[in-house]
Amino acid sequence: MVSITSTQSLTNALRRSVLDVQTQLSKAQSEVSTGRIADLGLGLGAAIQQDYSYGFHADDLAALAASNNIVTARLSATDTALGSLASTAQEFLQTLISAQSGAGSDPGAIRGYAETGLKSLISALDTSVDGVHLFGGVNTGVAPLADYFSNPPSAAKQAVDQAFFSTFGTAQGDSGNTSITDQQMQTFLSGSFADLFSATGWGSDWSSATDETTTNRISLSQTSDTSVSANEAALRQLAQAYTMVADLGAESLSDSAYQQILKTASATMSDAISGLTTLRAKVGVMQNGVSDANEALSAQRDMIATQIGSLENVDPFEASTRLNNLTTQLETSYTLTGKIQQLTLSKYI
Amino acid sequence: MSLTNAGAIANQSLGTIAAQINVVSRNIAGVNVSGYATKTALVSTSSNGAAQIDGVARATNAALFQNSLQASATQAAAAALSSGFDQIDQALGLSSGSATDTSTNRSPAALLSALKSALQSYSASPSDTTVAQTVLSSAKAVAQALNTADATVQQLRAQADGEIASSVANINSILTQFQQVNSEIVAGTQTGRDVTSALDQRDALLKSLSSEIGVTTVTRANNDMVIYADGGATLFETSPRAVTFQATSSYTASTTGNAVYVDGVPVTGASASMAIQSGKLQGLTQLRDVVAPQYQNQLDETARGLIAAFAETDQSGLGTAAPGLFTYAGATSVPGASVVPGLAGQIIVNPNADPSQGGDLDRLRDGGISDPTNSAYSYNTTGAAGFTDRINQLVASFTTSQSFDPSAGLGSSASLMDYTTSSLGWFEAQRQQATETESYQSTLLSQTTDALSNATGVNLDEQMSKMLDLENSYQASAKLIAAIDAMYTALFQAL
Numbered sequence: 001m002v003s004i005t006s007t008q009s010l011t012n013a014l015r016r017s018v019l020d021v022q023t024q025l026s027k028a029q030s031e032v033s034t035g036r037i038a039d040l041g042l043g044l045g046a047a048i049q050q051d052y053s054y055g056f057h058a059d060d061l062a063a064l065a066a067s068n069n070i071v072t073a074r075l076s077a078t079d080t081a082l083g084s085l086a087s088t089a090q091e092f093l094q095t096l097i098s099a100q101s102g103a104g105s106d107p108g109a110i111r112g113y114a115e116t117g118l119k120s121l122i123s124a125l126d127t128s129v130d131g132v133h134l135f136g137g138v139n140t141g142v143a144p145l146a147d148y149f150s151n152p153p154s155a156a157k158q159a160v161d162q163a164f165f166s167t168f169g170t171a172q173g174d175s176g177n178t179s180i181t182d183q184q185m186q187t188f189l190s191g192s193f194a195d196l197f198s199a200t201g202w203g204s205d206w207s208s209a210t211d212e213t214t215t216n217r218i219s220l221s222q223t224s225d226t227s228v229s230a231n232e233a234a235l236r237q238l239a240q241a242y243t244m245v246a247d248l249g250a251e252s253l254s255d256s257a258y259q260q261i262l263k264t265a266s267a268t269m270s271d272a273i274s275g276l277t278t279l280r281a282k283v284g285v286m287q288n289g290v291s292d293a294n295e296a297l298s299a300q301r302d303m304i305a306t307q308i309g310s311l312e313n314v315d316p317f318e319a320s321t322r323l324n325n326l327t328t329q330l331e332t333s334y335t336l337t338g339k340i341q342q343l344t345l346s347k348y349i
Numbered sequence: 350m351s352l353t354n355a356g357a358i359a360n361q362s363l364g365t366i367a368a369q370i371n372v373v374s375r376n377i378a379g380v381n382v383s384g385y386a387t388k389t390a391l392v393s394t395s396s397n398g399a400a401q402i403d404g405v406a407r408a409t410n411a412a413l414f415q416n417s418l419q420a421s422a423t424q425a426a427a428a429a430l431s432s433g434f435d436q437i438d439q440a441l442g443l444s445s446g447s448a449t450d451t452s453t454n455r456s457p458a459a460l461l462s463a464l465k466s467a468l469q470s471y472s473a474s475p476s477d478t479t480v481a482q483t484v485l486s487s488a489k490a491v492a493q494a495l496n497t498a499d500a501t502v503q504q505l506r507a508q509a510d511g512e513i514a515s516s517v518a519n520i521n522s523i524l525t526q527f528q529q530v531n532s533e534i535v536a537g538t539q540t541g542r543d544v545t546s547a548l549d550q551r552d553a554l555l556k557s558l559s560s561e562i563g564v565t566t567v568t569r570a571n572n573d574m575v576i577y578a579d580g581g582a583t584l585f586e587t588s589p590r591a592v593t594f595q596a597t598s599s600y601t602a603s604t605t606g607n608a609v610y611v612d613g614v615p616v617t618g619a620s621a622s623m624a625i626q627s628g629k630l631q632g633l634t635q636l637r638d639v640v641a642p643q644y645q646n647q648l649d650e651t652a653r654g655l656i657a658a659f660a661e662t663d664q665s666g667l668g669t670a671a672p673g674l675f676t677y678a679g680a681t682s683v684p685g686a687s688v689v690p691g692l693a694g695q696i697i698v699n700p701n702a703d704p705s706q707g708g709d710l711d712r713l714r715d716g717g718i719s720d721p722t723n724s725a726y727s728y729n730t731t732g733a734a735g736f737t738d739r740i741n742q743l744v745a746s747f748t749t750s751q752s753f754d755p756s757a758g759l760g761s762s763a764s765l766m767d768y769t770t771s772s773l774g775w776f777e778a779q780r781q782q783a784t785e786t787e788s789y790q791s792t793l794l795s796q797t798t799d800a801l802s803n804a805t806g807v808n809l810d811e812q813m814s815k816m817l818d819l820e821n822s823y824q825a826s827a828k829l830i831a832a833i834d835a836m837y838t839a840l841f842q843a844l
Contacts, residue, residue, distance in 0.1 A: 006806025041444030049774025055448025
């Protein structure tokens with residue numbers, strides 16, 4: 001028996017195939033133009049979870065890289081500030097040493113140097129980047145040190161004045177201060193004066209910085225300290241050395257007491273300089289950590305991009321071949337539809 | 350043999366041919382009617398040697414017809430499910446955008462990831478209110494996405510419910526028509542009338558019935574048909590059985606839709622003893638009662654996980670944890686690890702952190718969002734501008750494992766980020782499967798329809814050539830009558 005084909009299925013088959021090919025064509029078109037699977041949800045199914053996980057991971061890495069850039073900028077500003085402090089300190093130490101050797105330097109001039117040094121120390125520690133005070137610990141909203149020589153006098157200056165007065169009974173620069181012996185001066189310098197620069201004294205009179213420094217997540221698994229506090233010992237020592245020369249009334253002291261100050265200041269200064277070196281090394285380690293993390297981040301991002309690509313991308317050659325085939329198929333369908341419409345017995349009778 | 354007999358035969362043949370032409374023209378009229386079966390006039394020789402019409406036969410293929418009913422039921426179920434998935438996907442923008450540019454994706458997972466990135470930037474600049482504002486607006490976007498998702502899912506359920514109601518109404522109206530056609534067939538068969546057109550009509554009704562609900566049929570004596578739903582419930586036997594359904598107009602996460610009853614027996618839902626297997630009705634109830642609620646559970650768990658991840662603990666170690674940045678109306682505590690129905694619709698960003706609602710942005714950094722008057726929930730008591738511990742803690746909480754309710758179908762323990770991404774994966778896997786089933790069933794349906802159409806449908810050319818044959822026969826018969834008439838004339842003239 002010859003099976004017949006119903007006229008309806010003959011025409012419907014072509015109509016359906018045209019519709020089907022058109023749908024596929026629009027998909028193929030979008031795949032050729034974007035190089036990606038047309039509908040990710042339908043194309044990947046459950047694998048979209050993997051795909052988007054990679055995407056979110058990449059976003060996370062990008063956010064880390066951006067925050068690391070900010071951290072890097074801050075650390076490099078910190079390093080510059082510390083570097084300039086170190087060179088000023090080094091010069092001041094030279095001056096102190098030559099003054100001790102009695103090279104005829106004027107106590108007034110040295111006091112001037114010290115004042116400048118102290119001012120530059122304060123301004124370096126008050127450095128801010130985008131409103132963030134780098135040396136503030138976590139208290140980054142406030143400049144950690146106030147101007148020592150301000151009017152009315154700063155808390156730090158008042159504390160020094162008070163310590164001096166309670167030890168010697170006179171104010172700095174008083175003409176009676178020539179009677180202060182080097183022994184008394186030494187006791188003062190290592191006693192109540194040094195207390196002003198201990199962690200406690202510094203915290204109450206000088207600095208509003210916190211010991212706790214800012215921490216940042218610098219890679220997916222690493223959290224690192226990313227700042228230096230103005231409360232570091234080396235920085236306190238710097239302030240101590242500058243202050244003792246600048247504000248104990250060097251000109252009105254006896255020569256021996258003055259020499260005692262110079263001696264103590266040089267010792268404190270050289271401690272401070274070596275401390276600064278350690279501190280700069282610490283900043284270097286932080287910078288290194290961040291840059292290592294950044295390298296790892298960029299390697300991870302590359303790897304993730306590859307993974308995403310292998311999930312989402314279509315072979316452009318395959319897609320455009322498919323597009324061509326579909327176009328041909330659609331054209332054939334059109335031609336056939338036309339031909340079959342012509343093919344009817346009723347035309348011939 | 351007489352001329353009279355020959356004339357009678359020729360006369361009768363004209364009538365027979367006219368009847369055959371009638372059948373052919375019916376066929377030609379039905380050439381583009383879906384479900385029309387080719388009719389054939391049954392011709393036999395009568396006692397006087399003439400041709401006579403015994404009746405009209407109809408091309409049938411019972412097996413193919415049953416297959417096509419089944420295919421259309423299964424396809425309708427798959428289509429209902431797949432369009433539901435597509436609707437959610439498009440409304441929520443779940444799979445828009447590529448993983449290399451997740452910014453165009455509006456899924457809860459993508460927005461959560463954006464919030465995490467915003468927090469990471471915030472941790473680098475904790476004193477920057479612009480960045481804090483970004484964190485806040487990202488958090489709001491997450492809460493809103495969950496609110497929208499909740500509303501969309503419930504709206505979809507309400508919509509499915511409405512479609513179930515109209516499907517049920519349709520089934521009842523088809524069954525009423527079916528009764529009419531069926532009794533006509535039974536009566537016609539008993540009296541030997543031509544019932545082929547009624548049979549076509551009945552098949553067409555069955556076809557539209559099967560796309561609403563899967564059916565099986567049994568034909569009894571006199572062409573009487575009995576219809577059962579594919580779960581076994583009787584839909585039609587001599588008279589239609591009532592299919593009833595009470596629609597629910599609005600849905601929340603805790604609403605359970607009503608079951609569909611056939612003849613008083615539930616055929617959908619958990620209590621169904623004769624559950625239907627296919628048809629649009631089954632697809633819709635599947636969507637309304639299984640798929641959408643499960644996705645809702647996952648959304649609720651995401652919301653709960655979010656509240657838990659951002660919860661603030663009492664720093665003095667005395668009190669319990671309290672909802673922080675993410676909370677819900679009337680929140681008193683952080684909900685435990687089990688689904689809270691509708692939480693995704695209620696989650697909000699705590700006004701205490703939102704300056705536009707009288708809150709303070711700095712609480713994002715310092716804590717104390719849960720209760721600004723209770724300093725025990727503050728992480729940064731000095732208010733230091735560079736405090737990053739809490740922010741870092743929040744960033745870490747995205748990837749810290751926490752407990753989830755396994756009834757949502759995504760396991761009992763995962764990180765918040767993984768959980769939301771898994772939910773996205775679950776959804777797209779279901780969507781892909783539904784679409785593939787739908788596309789497979791569509792192909793199957795069109796093939797079955799083609800096969801059925803080839804077995805029973807009309808071929809126009811065949812009918813045309815038959816028509817030509819009939820035309821010739823008609824001419825011949827007419828010629829014959831004319832010849833016999835001429836013969837009689839000759840005879841009478843010769844007399």
